[in-house]
Each structure stands twice: as C-alpha cells, then as structure tokens.
Amino acid sequence: MSHSRSDVVEHALDVLDRYGLADLSMRRLAADLDVRASALYWHFPSKQALLAAVADEVLRRGDRPVDGSWEDQVRGYAHALRDAMLAYRDGGELVAAAHAFGLGEVDPGARLEEILGDPVAAATVLYFVLGHVTDEQLALQAGSAGAIDDDPLARADTFADGLAIVVAGIAAQNVLSTSSRTGAHSTTGR
Amino acid sequence: MSHSRSDVVEHALDVLDRYGLADLSMRRLAADLDVRASALYWHFPSKQALLAAVADEVLRRGDRPVDGSWEDQVRGYAHALRDAMLAYRDGGELVAAAHAFGLGEVDPGARLEEILGDPVAAATVLYFVLGHVTDEQLALQAGSAGAIDDDPLARADTFADGLAIVVAGIAAQNVLSTSSRTGAHSTTGR
Known part of the structure; x- marks a missing residue:
C-alpha cells in the first residue's frame, strides 16, 4: 500500500x-x-x-493573519502560536523539539523576527511562549488524568500578563538602543 | 535489599x-x-x-546564593537555574515537568516571587528560562549525537540578552504600576 x-x-x-x-x-x-x-x-x-x-502542520493549522502595531502583531502571533500548540496533545513539546532541531519549514522565530526586526527579541518572545505553553499543557494533561489539581483560567491570565512584560521589555530596549544610536529620545505608545 | x-x-x-x-x-x-x-x-x-x-535534587545541587539589587538577584538566580538544569541530561524537561505537576519541594517560581514580589513577573522569568534551557539542551544533545549543527556559544548570548529584555520589562511595569498607584513618578536605575 x-x-x-x-x-x-x-x-x-x-x-x-x-x-x-x-x-x-x-x-x-x-x-x-x-x-x-x-x-x-x-x-x-x-x-x-x-x-x-x-510540527509544521500543527503551526500551519493554527496560523492566522496579524496586523496593527508591532506590539499588536507580537501579541496576535504569540496567542495564535499558543492556540496552535494547545490544539494537539503534547503540541508544545513537539514544536519546542522541532525548533531545537531546526528542521522545520515553519519557523516561529523567523516570523517573530520579521515583526520585531531583532533576533534576540524574537527568541525571547518565543522562549516565553514555549515555556508557558509546555507548562500549562503538562498541567492540563495531568489535571485531566486526575494526577493534580489545576486552574486553567489562572494560566491564561499569566500568558497575557507575562507577554505584556516581555513586550514592555522590548519597547524599553528599543528606546535605549534608538537613543544610544542617534542621541535622540523616542517614545513608545502604550 | x-x-x-x-x-x-x-x-x-x-x-x-x-x-x-x-x-x-x-x-x-x-x-x-x-x-x-x-x-x-x-x-x-x-x-x-x-x-x-x-528535580528537587537537581535544583538543590545547582543552588547558590544571590545578592545585590533585585535585577542582580533575578539574573543570578536565572543563571544558577540554567546551570543546574544543563548539568544533567534532559534537566530542563525534568524541571519543567516537575513544575507543571507542582509536586516538588524546591519551587523556582516561589524563589523568583520572593525576589520580585509579583507572581506574574516571577512566572515570566521562569517561563523564559525553561523555554530557553529546554531549547538549548535539546539542540546540544542532538548536536552531540550528530543529528544537527549547533552553536552553543550563540545560545549563551541569547540567554543573557533575552533575560535583560525580561528584566527591563519588569522594571518598566514596576514604573507603570507604582505611578498608577501613587501618582508619583519613580525611576529605575540601569
């Protein structure tokens, strides 16, 4: 066959x-x-x-267009990535492994780098997302198997609020690097 | 026996x-x-x-005292955590699993919360560290097995620089939350 x-x-x-x-x-x-x-x-x-x-297929199925400011795009893509991985059992671990091996065609780090224009900022968002989703997915699966108590709602809040910290850090570093390069002061809207 | x-x-x-x-x-x-x-x-x-x-034993063996400003303590503890996990094969995945199940006695999230005074900021640092270390450890192991090319030095830089972004984000949010609570402007030294 x-x-x-x-x-x-x-x-x-x-x-x-x-x-x-x-x-x-x-x-x-x-x-x-x-x-x-x-x-x-x-x-x-x-x-x-x-x-x-x-992993490519998991990511393709969860992909959706993002637009707006760079902050909006980062948030939109990070949430899409989280939803894509949560849609399949062990999706977080699968995507993390594929990323580490660097063998996939769909590269979330490259996508974030397109939005952010900086490889370290892109990696920082990605590692936060992978760390968070792997944790919540392991906890959800253990919770549904009755091994532990878990509160999925609390983890959804942590994702949005933690992502806000990472985005604020990128904005703060952008201000620093822009002013150190040009001597000018730039501001980022919130 | x-x-x-x-x-x-x-x-x-x-x-x-x-x-x-x-x-x-x-x-x-x-x-x-x-x-x-x-x-x-x-x-x-x-x-x-x-x-x-x-996982508790891995974390205890890698523990070391940290002091200085909250930024120094976060950096010191995050690096200690990374070194502890890298010291054992699959150490990152092991600690991530133990954290998700919430069954360990050594709780890196609680330790970070002691330093930072905020559970979301603590979780954000921890997820970045877990995501980063799991990625570099999977890549190192695949690299040493000859499955992929990898550059460990590049990943060490990403860890320090990504951590700086997260710390800057926490500092930026501290400024916002302090000024919104008290109406006063506070500054954070860098």
Whole structure:
C-alpha cells in the first residue's frame, strides 16, 4: 500500500493527539499504516524530520493573519502560536523539539523576527511562549488524568500578563538602543 | 535489599544522566536496584512524585546564593537555574515537568516571587528560562549525537540578552504600576 507524505503526517497527528509524543515512533506509524518502516524513511530521512513535518502542520493549522502595531502583531502571533500548540496533545513539546532541531519549514522565530526586526527579541518572545505553553499543557494533561489539581483560567491570565512584560521589555530596549544610536529620545505608545 | 529514599534519587539521577528522561521509569529503577517496584512506591507514591524528588535534587545541587539589587538577584538566580538544569541530561524537561505537576519541594517560581514580589513577573522569568534551557539542551544533545549543527556559544548570548529584555520589562511595569498607584513618578536605575 502506498501513502503520500501528507497521509503520513495526518496519521502522525492522529497518533500524537490520541497517545502523545512518547508514542509517536516510526515503527508504530509503519505498523498502523501497514507499510514497512523503509517506506516511511522514503518520505522522512529520520524521526526528527517526521516530527518537524508534524510540527509544521500543527503551526500551519493554527496560523492566522496579524496586523496593527508591532506590539499588536507580537501579541496576535504569540496567542495564535499558543492556540496552535494547545490544539494537539503534547503540541508544545513537539514544536519546542522541532525548533531545537531546526528542521522545520515553519519557523516561529523567523516570523517573530520579521515583526520585531531583532533576533534576540524574537527568541525571547518565543522562549516565553514555549515555556508557558509546555507548562500549562503538562498541567492540563495531568489535571485531566486526575494526577493534580489545576486552574486553567489562572494560566491564561499569566500568558497575557507575562507577554505584556516581555513586550514592555522590548519597547524599553528599543528606546535605549534608538537613543544610544542617534542621541535622540523616542517614545513608545502604550 | 533495602534502599533509602536518597539512594533511589541518587540512582535515578544517574539513569537520567546516562539514558535520558524517557528511560527513567519505576520499573527500570526497581530492576537496577534489585528491588520490587512496591519497594519504590513505599518512598514515592507515583512516578510524578519520583520525578519531582529528582528535580528537587537537581535544583538543590545547582543552588547558590544571590545578592545585590533585585535585577542582580533575578539574573543570578536565572543563571544558577540554567546551570543546574544543563548539568544533567534532559534537566530542563525534568524541571519543567516537575513544575507543571507542582509536586516538588524546591519551587523556582516561589524563589523568583520572593525576589520580585509579583507572581506574574516571577512566572515570566521562569517561563523564559525553561523555554530557553529546554531549547538549548535539546539542540546540544542532538548536536552531540550528530543529528544537527549547533552553536552553543550563540545560545549563551541569547540567554543573557533575552533575560535583560525580561528584566527591563519588569522594571518598566514596576514604573507603570507604582505611578498608577501613587501618582508619583519613580525611576529605575540601569
């Protein structure tokens, strides 16, 4: 039986959502799809490459246009990213792993850098988002398994308020770097 | 054969560092220590409780005193936290999981809240640190396994510079909240 690359990704998303990242292996996918593992390696040279393709799909499905000031765009994109990862079990860990390996086609860091024009500011937003979403997702899953008590609403507030701190920090550093470069004082609206 | 709680944690740290978090199971530990799994459950009611105890030990070993201004203390503690997690394979993921489950005795969020006096500011620093360290640790491990190219030095710079953005954001929000509460203008030294 023959499967397209997108069939395999689709099936991998289903395995991810039902059983979690730990159960997403090439062997399992091959068995489920009733093909030899070598057929999967024809599409994906490694498990890392497969995970990157699955992370790309998670991010593409959650993507939405953002506009307005740079602050609005950062907030809009960060919330879209959070929603995209929360939509699939272990989505945060999956996207974090794909980012660390640098094998994906959809690069949230590059997208944030387009908005912010600065790689460190972009990385800072991304690390806050990844750290936050991984934490809330692990807590949600443990909460739904009855392992711990959790309050999802409290975590949603922390996301918006923590993001406001990161955005304020970028604005403050922009003021500093602009005034140190030009000697002029610039202000950022809030 | 009988093992103390600290024997089990010590052995678990060794398994973590040699084989990684995915291989750290109650069954494996029991087999390695030549005891029945029930003997481990006498010390730890669940795998989550064991992981929390191991995370506590990682954090205790990496702890060091911090002093100076609140900015100095945040920077000092964030760097200590990073070093503690980088000292063990998958240390970042382990501490992130223990934090999400809320079962540990050593609570980095509470420590940051003591320094900062604000739970959201503390959480923002912590999520940045967890997101950053998990990313660099996954990349380092994949890099040392030959799976990807990585530049550890570039990531160390991103940590310090990204932390500076978060600290600047907290300072900026302190100014706003102080002036909105009292009507007075306060300044923060840089």
